[in-house]
Amino acid sequence: MSRQPRAFFALDFGSATTSAALVGHAGGRWRLLAHAAAPSATDLDAQLYGILERVGQADRDLLDFVTAQKRAKIAALVADLSRLESHSSPPRQIAVLAGSRRQRRRLEEVAARAGWLVVGGSADADDPLALSRLVLAPETDAVLLGADGIPSGDERRHLPMLGALVSAAARCRPELAVVLAGGAAVQESDFSGTGAHDRIPQVAETPADTGPPDTGPLAPGEAEPAAAAEAAADPSEAPSLAAPSLPAGTEAAPSEGDSPTSVAAPQVAPASMPVSAPDGRDRVLLAPDGEAGHPAGAALQQVLEGLRARADDTRLGIARSVRTLALLLDKPVEAVEVGINGGLRCRAEPFGTGQLTVAASHAAMAAGSFAPPNPSDDIVDSILAWSTVVLDRYRLSDRLYDMRICPWGEADGEGALLRLAAAKSAVARLVAATPEISARDMPYVLIAAGGVWASTPPSVVALAMADLVRRPGVSRLACDQARLLGPLGAITDEEERQTMLKDLMEDVLLPLGSLILPSGVRQGRSAGRMRVLGDSANSDIDLQPGGIWAVELPPGQTAVAEMDFKDTVRLGGRGHRFTVEVVGGLGGLFVDLRDIPLRLPDKADQKRSTWEAWQRAMWSEIDE
Amino acid sequence: MSVRRRTDAHALAPDFARIPARRIIVVSPTIHLRLGPGDRVLVNAGQKVVAGTTIIERTTDPEFVEVGRVRGSDNGRAAGTPAAPGWVSSTGTTVERRRPPVPGKWWVGGDDRRGRLARRDNPRRIAGTLLYELNERWTAAAGERHEQIESPVAGVVTAAANCIGVSMKVNGAAIMASVAGGQPSRGYLDVPRLVDGELRETSLDVGRSGAIIVAGGRVSAEALTKARAMSIRGMVAGSLGQAELRDLAASDARQRAGLHLVPPFGVLGLDGSQRRPIASPILAVLAALAGREAAIVTDPPLLVLDVADVPLPELPPDWVRVRSGTHAGREGRWLGSAGLHRFRAGIHLEAANVRLGDDLQPTVIALADLERFVS
Missing domain, CATH: 2.30.30 (SH3 type barrels.)
Known part of the structure; x- marks a missing residue:
């Protein structure tokens, strides 16, 4: 065959999980052909071999078609097919220094939202020795020294000392990245002798958009890649196989001896653009203060993300993909991702119907990890509060530690319950850290992503979302089961990403079901009735306050839910009667009449029983 | 014991290769010994050290000290005034005799250095490292008490800096652990008889002073306390709970606060925090090396063995x-x-x-x- 391959591997290298998917162009569009997830220590080639073998066993002709090779050896295909990669950036620590506690807290919040592990101190509360310990600690990778744009007196008098302290630390540790935010930029002259920060500009560079990679000479009848992208953007003009080109950001398969985790940095989207020093020397990064941007601190967050994250960072990739999905659907989209080294909450919302601009907000937080390193007592207590397993603090700490060193271990039985509690606690931390997202209406689609949900039953994932993202409204629930949002977010070109996601949207978003979540339902008596009118089943349900129900509605089916409440409730708007269109999913239709926010008993055992009752309703296999 | 052939996972089946692999030993790992303000290194990068070489001087009670002007740079004299004693003029050329003050430089001071002997019966003599200079006046992290730290292993120093730490490439092999507590320590490897994979606490006595004891599946807080009291240098167990780690850290902190210097004591959990026995291939290696010198390193958690060629157990490939x-x-x-x-x-x-x-x-x-x- 002379055609080029119409398939590539989308690889998400997480801290705990390596997720691989085979995406091929068949039947006039890009499709997810197979995917698999395995612990990150697993041999990647063995994983890819398994995927190709499965596809080959199911439909060898399809494999031959998308790989453009007839009966090729699987091992050869593993080596030949291109790869689109995203990686979880390793956790890094930043020391936040400020003149006042108020400023320190503000900066710590922003740094945490940018995904840093944060330690901090302020000159009005800590002595210079304690502050020096923070910046000289080997695990500290960067220092953020900040003040208001126009520093007030309580900050201004400490800035010279802090500038001298950080400058001295930078001379001891040339690898230390320094960010001067807001009014602290006046201390830039302190760093004139430190000299060794010339390496910092690499994060300030804008990777050039190099366009699609050179895929070699075109076969007869094939379109130019640019033309192919244009044709693919227009559905009416993209029916043929000539259209697809591999997305920019896909790498040619590594040659022998290459690391499978190699990165083609210029081809993937830049993380963020830090602001470099105005004189071009770039010895330190100058950044806006902690209040600039919308929401407050967004500008500084962008700088700090650029300093922390790889260019093909998975979490930032998910945030970009969510933005693209919002554009494609022309509706608000939200995602919650939880991993071993952090989590992400993001939302994108078009400004109006048909608009090509979206308002996006995200926080990629190290505290969003389901098994954070050295968990504080607060975190342990928070997991215990969500847990249906009876454990004391120390035993839970032991299990969290083991979960961290072996994230895939004991994923069944009690381990699954504990993992769910840890994941919910992580999502709760993410929700608490993103009030600007919680203040918005319920999204059109709510996506659960991340390795922690990989083995959890769909209805339980849906219940977790309902427990944590509690706003009145109707939302579709989905799961990024194949973990494609990260790699697709690494595609540089927005248009190309749109084309790819347009084709793959249904494959990427595994439907969990729909969630109906009214507020203002009075306790103690029947709240009303609901009728679900669908193609396959009609149901009539008495709405009992305080509970959550799952109505069977298979994936791919739509239905109309008519609700007649006795009292006025909020469900988007206020009223008694509502009619909404709902879609099915693996979990079905969820009707949640619990309080917003959830009200739980104070006693631990009663709280545990309440969780267990709700969980058992969605997880009948729990006692197996 | 014989050196076994490599297990070729792919030769068995691709599925077998998907099982996560664990190395029995690692060769020449790099270890780190961390320092803080007030601490200095006594070795240089590239230097070869043997176990027991003094490599670090730690200030056990560092405090923030305002040093003032420090000679050795221009900041100590006004323009036009004669050079400070640190500056020597010979053959018409100005030669600097001492290194200029820089952050992290070792500094010795105190009343006797300032001509204030009359003020105290026992003048304070403090030492530490310079922190930063502000308005031509230096500050330091310094204290009166210092302790010298010996290298637990032989190797080559790859990086060394005051206030930051020492990195070394170890000579020999090591067994990786998952969790570590205490301080780096060194002793002879003692593999007592284990009952059901566990060590009886009664086995811990002064006769084992100076040993690193292989303690079975789990080590309790009581066993750790008893072992430290017996001058045992460390313990290696299958697992090490977070509660025991906290107790050990608190005990360390108490002893430091009391300025009571005790021999270093380290503890390793090979597999994590939940109880499980030591893996048989690891136990076989430890048993084969019983009586030999070994060292516990906490960053990363390692049991360093002073031998380059570790006898590995014969294992079935599956x-x-x-x-x-x-x-x-x-x-x-x-x-x-x-x-x-x-x-x-x-x-x-x-x-x-x-x-x-x-x-x-x-x-x-x-x-x-x-x-x-x-x-």
Whole structure:
């Protein structure tokens, strides 16, 4: 065959999980052909071999078609097919220094939202020795020294000392990245002798958009890649196989001896653009203060993300993909991702119907990890509060530690319950850290992503979302089961990403079901009735306050839910009667009449029983 | 014991290769010894050290000290005034005799250095490292008490800096652990008889002073306290709980606060925090090296063995160990893939059939709960 391959591997290298998917162009569009997830220590080639073998066993002709090779050896295909990669950036620590506690807290919040592990101190509360310990600690990778744009007196008098302290630390540790935010930029002259920060500009560079990679000479009848992208953007003009080109950001398969985790940095989207020093020397990064941007601190967050994250960072990739999905659907989209080294909450919302601009907000937080390193007592207590397993603090700490060193271990039985509690606690931390997202209406689609949900039953994932993202409204629930949002977010070109996601949207978003979540339902008596009118089943349900129900509605089916409440409730708007269109999913239709926010008993055992009752309703296999 | 051949996972089956691999030993790892403000290094990068060489001087009671002007740079004299004693003019050229002050430089000061002897009966003499200079006046992290730290291992220093730390490439091999507590320490390896994989606390006596004891599946807080009191240098166990680690850290802090210097004591958990026995291949290596010198290193957690050629146990190529779950710690032979299996709570996971120990029936275990050994 002379055609080029119409398939590539989308690889998400997480801290705990390596997720691989085979995406091929068949039947006039890009499709997810197979995917698999395995612990990150697993041999990647063995994983890819398994995927190709499965596809080959199911439909060898399809494999031959998308790989453009007839009966090729699987091992050869593993080596030949291109790869689109995203990686979880390793956790890094930043020391936040400020003149006042108020400023320190503000900066710590922003740094945490940018995904840093944060330690901090302020000159009005800590002595210079304690502050020096923070910046000289080997695990500290960067220092953020900040003040208001126009520093007030309580900050201004400490800035010279802090500038001298950080400058001295930078001379001891040339690898230390320094960010001067807001009014602290006046201390830039302190760093004139430190000299060794010339390496910092690499994060300030804008990777050039190099366009699609050179895929070699075109076969007869094939379109130019640019033309192919244009044709693919227009559905009416993209029916043929000539259209697809591999997305920019896909790498040619590594040659022998290459690391499978190699990165083609210029081809993937830049993380963020830090602001470099105005004189071009770039010895330190100058950044806006902690209040600039919308929401407050967004500008500084962008700088700090650029300093922390790889260019093909998975979490930032998910945030970009969510933005693209919002554009494609022309509706608000939200995602919650939880991993071993952090989590992400993001939302994108078009400004109006048909608009090509979206308002996006995200926080990629190290505290969003389901098994954070050295968990504080607060975190342990928070997991215990969500847990249906009876454990004391120390035993839970032991299990969290083991979960961290072996994230895939004991994923069944009690381990699954504990993992769910840890994941919910992580999502709760993410929700608490993103009030600007919680203040918005319920999204059109709510996506659960991340390795922690990989083995959890769909209805339980849906219940977790309902427990944590509690706003009145109707939302579709989905799961990024194949973990494609990260790699697709690494595609540089927005248009190309749109084309790819347009084709793959249904494959990427595994439907969990729909969630109906009214507020203002009075306790103690029947709240009303609901009728679900669908193609396959009609149901009539008495709405009992305080509970959550799952109505069977298979994936791919739509239905109309008519609700007649006795009292006025909020469900988007206020009223008694509502009619909404709902879609099915693996979990079905969820009707949640619990309080917003959830009200739980104070006693631990009663709280545990309440969780267990709700969980058992969605997880009948729990006692197996 | 003989040096065994490498287990070729791919030769068995691609499925076997998907089981996470665990190295029995690592060769020439790099270790780190961390320092803070007030601490200095006594070695340079590239220097070879043997175990027991003094490499670090730690200030045990560092405080923030305002030093003032420091000679050795221009900041100590006004323009036009004669050079400070630190500056020597010879043959018409100005030669600087001492290094200029820089952050992290060792500094010695105190009343006697300032001509204030009359003020105290016992003048303070303090030393530490310079922190930063502000308005031509230096500050330092310094204290009166210092302790010297010896290298627990032989190796080559790859990086050394005051206030930051020392990195060394170790000569020899090491066994990796998952969790560590206490300080780096050194002693002879003692592998006492274990009962059901556990060490009896009564086995800990002064006769084992100076030893690093292999303590079985789990080590308790009481055993750690007793071991420290007996001048035992360290313990190695299959697991080490977070509660025990906290107790050990608190005990360390108390002793430091009391300025009571005790021999370094370290502890390693090979597999994590939940109880499980030491893996048989690791235990075999430890037993083969009993009586030899070893060192506990905490960053990263390692048991460093002073031998380059470690005798490795002979293992069947399909040998696997359960590292987590209900069968954690058991070992057996991999029989083949079980595909996607439904486990407790309806969780579906890739699994394998394993014959554990002397069981007649194979057991289905999730692939992610297994580990295989590579040398």
